[in-house]
Amino acid sequence: MLRTIAAAVPPTKRRPVLSSDAPATRWRNSIRLRAPVRGTIRPMSLNENARIDTSQVTDRRGRGGGFGRLPIPTGRGGIVGTIITLGLLILGGVTGVNVLGDGGGDGQLAETCSTANPDRLELSECRNVLYINSIQDYWQEGMPDLAGEPYQETDTVFFSQVVDTGCGTADSGVGPFYCPLDGLVYIDLTFYDELARRFGAEGEFAQPYVLAHEYGHHVQNLLGTSQQVRDAQQQDPANANEYSVLLELQADCYAGVWAHHAATTTDEAGQRIFTSVTQEDIDQALDAAAAIGDDVIQRRSGGPIDESNFTHGTAEQRKGWFTRGYDTGDPRECDTFAP
């Protein structure tokens, strides 16, 4: 895990070189995201009247002048690196300074996703905000049930290409991740395009699965589970990867728990966010979980399967723990650490 983290957070906190091979047009195109191409979007399962609370998202896409001309980093293993570190829980890391700020764009997102825009559910960015609303609405009740403590909401940061975080600077190549040091979820929404096109996980429900997994890490952080795992890894570095797998599988299970309750989650006005969550949706989440299993990724990369390098669990394990969470709807059933 630590090796992966070292690979994910470059030693240099700032990328000093601006490149001319990332034309501004590409940057602009990436701001207004389009959903995956192959027609699996079914916004009809979302309540068209639901209010989208964009205050739970910090929009840092397309910020900071010169940053817009940074190249898309490709030097660390390309797609394999991207998927291997999906859901990466960055531990340790350097303290970063947010030079991009968080003001400015949120108002635009609020406008884009307001009920005044009849097409808002056709926009990936608005649907993702709604998924985040649903996930956090569930944990408002799920966390007190689980731990007797209130849930603390946290933002997801939408970014393009590169972002400064409390865990250091990260680029899109690391995939979506949670930073325990600043308690924020980070995602470049173009990640879903790669998940769909290159790994075949093109179902829409892959998206809330990914987000619910990351919010699972937030819950682990609030509960102190992540810290306990970090301590255990330091005391027992030979098994650090196994601890990582247990933490990741628990996040998958928490994602399944959310999926169980998703159909009853509501917006601020008490309106249901989903009109239905079907078996087809769940299958799409399972497809995504399988597509990013360590064994599947290793097989795709052409190398031998080496379990000692697993950090997130096999496809079967990931599907299994998601299913356990989904079937029971009880986060107490997600004790991957039980002997």
Ligand SMILES: [Zn+2]
């Ligand atoms: Zn994860």
